[in-house]
Amino acid sequence: MAANWKLNAFLGLTAFLLTYLLSYTNNMWQTSLFRAGIGFLVFFVLGYVVRLVLNKVKIKNTSSSIHEHHSVEGSNVEMESSRHEGNQWEESFQQIPLNGLHKGENT
Template sequence: MAGNTKLNLWFGIVGFVITFLVSFGNNLWTTSLFRGILGFVVWFLLAFVLRFILGILANPAGAVPKMPTGDDVPTQQELSQDDQDRGSRFDVVTPDQDNELHDLLTPKPADSGPKDEFAPLNPPKLVSTKQQDPEELAKAVRHLTQK
């Protein structure tokens, strides 16, 4: 992390002053003091987060190449060639799935014909109107249309 804790304290003090002054106009001094202390804590922690992010951006982990140890130490020319090629190659190999694809595409002998043909749904009727008198039905229709 860049800097030290003094920077966090200054951020916290600035947060306390801003929060206290904004809150003092509309609240009691105790409420304003409490909110100022909360502002100090929030700004203090915000400074830690900001310093952490700036520290990562200033010195990313991949910026300094790690030197291998042992007898096979690369030369400076090889290191510079690796730096030039870094990020330009994408080395990925997909697994061989030809047999699975072939099995999916070839039809199976058991799946040659449809087993069940389509049959429309024919639910039983709950109410039958064949047994009722037509005059009673006409009365019911007249009654429903009047209301």
């Protein structure tokens, strides 16, 4: 958890310095300092919010990929069992011409 606040402090400090240096040329030092403080707070809190959202997305993607992995394994097992049943699915396939499927439809 220590890396969390250190990264956010770095983001906030960067925003503080950039805001102060860019605002100092056009405003008094008190106004620049106040605006830099607001920039620090915004970026410090925004760092937590962005990482929270990214963590939720990562957890959701991880759980869905685990679910997909299990479903893929299940379908592979079903395919293996159907192969051992004498290829019934492949024997029942019949070729049908495309114009036989679309009788009466003119495009």
